[in-house]
Amino acid sequence: MSLDVDIELVRDSFHLVARFSAQPGLTALFGRSGSGKSTLVDIVAGLVRPDRGRVAVDGKLLLSTEQDVFVPSHLRRIGYVFQDSRLFPHLSVRRNLLYGRWFTRHDGNGAATGLEAVVALLGIGHLLERRPGSLSGGEKQRVAIGRALLAHPRLLLMDEPLASLDDARRAEILPFIERLRDEAGVPILYVSHSVAEVARLATTVVLLNDGKVTATGPVVDILPQADSGEGGSVLDAVVTKHDARFQLTTLATRAGDLQVPQLSAPVGSTVRAYIRARDVMLALEPPSQISALNVLAARVAAIVDAGRAQADVRLDCNGAAVTARVTARSVEGLALAPGRPVHAVIKSVSFERS
């Protein structure tokens, strides 16, 4: 599957110009609020008409202002999980889930399309006979995801599905979205303004800033330049060891081993580690007798001014990119410059389980 978007829309003082393609897997539309992310997915869903442009899924034209094509949303077969789950209050969970089945003819493609499979994937079997009004926020979102999946979509849109939830509920749903990405075989366009979510879930990132697409590419390349306020870096990692006594998990990354608070993922599974730039400390000598458990050997690749007398030091850790946020004073004091070998120090407790 592929999604091609090339649109332009003007509303009052807001100007949205976006052009990108999404490949299989999870594509994250990332940007701060007001950058036009939600409008963009509404256009893909057919809920908003742009002034100009085209939208195509798998080469099938859904919108083209040039050729005067507009497929209405109910014929697009694009699933949509809204921020507010929008379950039908007068129907039970089961009938909410099966709502889309009334309208889509079965054409046999897509893997997890049966009710049992979707219910098992999302862990909502015990909720089937209940009404949406009695569900928690996290349960509602899981049902909403199931409802969208069971309409056999070609593409699944998720507009900040976790934004209205607290951290505990968020942690409850994230694994289901990961399974969806890996098992359901439906490509996902995922809107988020959370670096942690994007780092964990995305295959590809489309960076949106003030109505313009500023970058597109693999998450590892794009995320570090995503947001200067909350800069950081992403490392692909494999779980190699669990330490039950200290509740730590060891991750093998290209930059070296990392010890992080214990994860539930089994040994051998792949995860992503997100390291916030301000959690990384730099030392010229390999530090000894310190509490931080992670020390990575690195070389300064570049120094970028981050404003307010701070700088982002881009490091090359054995080919992996890690960014450290330090003060301008430290840059001068340590005489940091491209090519200089340093040691990056990261406390284990600074890792969050997203």
Place this chain on the structure above:
Amino acid sequence: MTPEEWTAVRLSLLVATTATLASLPVGVAVAWLLARRQFWGKGLLDTLVHLPLILPPVVTGYLLLITFGRRAPVGVFLADNFGIVFSFRWTGAALACAVMGFPLLVRAVRLSIEAVDTRLERAAGTLGARPLWVFATVTLPLCLPGVIAGAILCFAKAMGEFGATITFVSNIPGETQTLPSLIYTLTQVPDGDAAALRLTLVSIAISMLALLGSELLARRICVRQMTA
């Protein structure tokens, strides 16, 4: 109660029920148009629907007479082509009641449709439901209490309708003499007071039963929809 009185009660129930059932689908459709669509002439339609509410009933009845009467153009057309005759028939009384109750029905339904979250309707659209299905499976079930309230208002108005009915189809015992018409007739004759009082009590009883029934129905729907 005399047979004449029973006839009037039965006729009133028939006229009011027919008027309500006939105007219900049209009323819901018009209410939906006014609540959800923007179109040219919307203000005109809105005014037209509300006209019977503000015009004197006698004027509405007279307008019906010169439109649907035996020699009136629309009346002649309907009689010649479909065999439908309104003038001086109980069907005419039903038409007059339907027209008089229509604005009340539309107002109640329109308000309840406007209270239905359009975001739910859009969500139904993304799941593959075409607009008519969205209406049938999401909008209508969620605004059902308002539809019932509107239908009861329309029914009550039809039970009490007097001015337009008597102007349009007169006061013929057994054909167009509804409960209010008979009560009016009885107050015009000597010794009619007892019968008029009896019918007044019947009228009050029917209205209260209708109101009670609608309350129970609406409550049951609400409970069914909102609880686990």
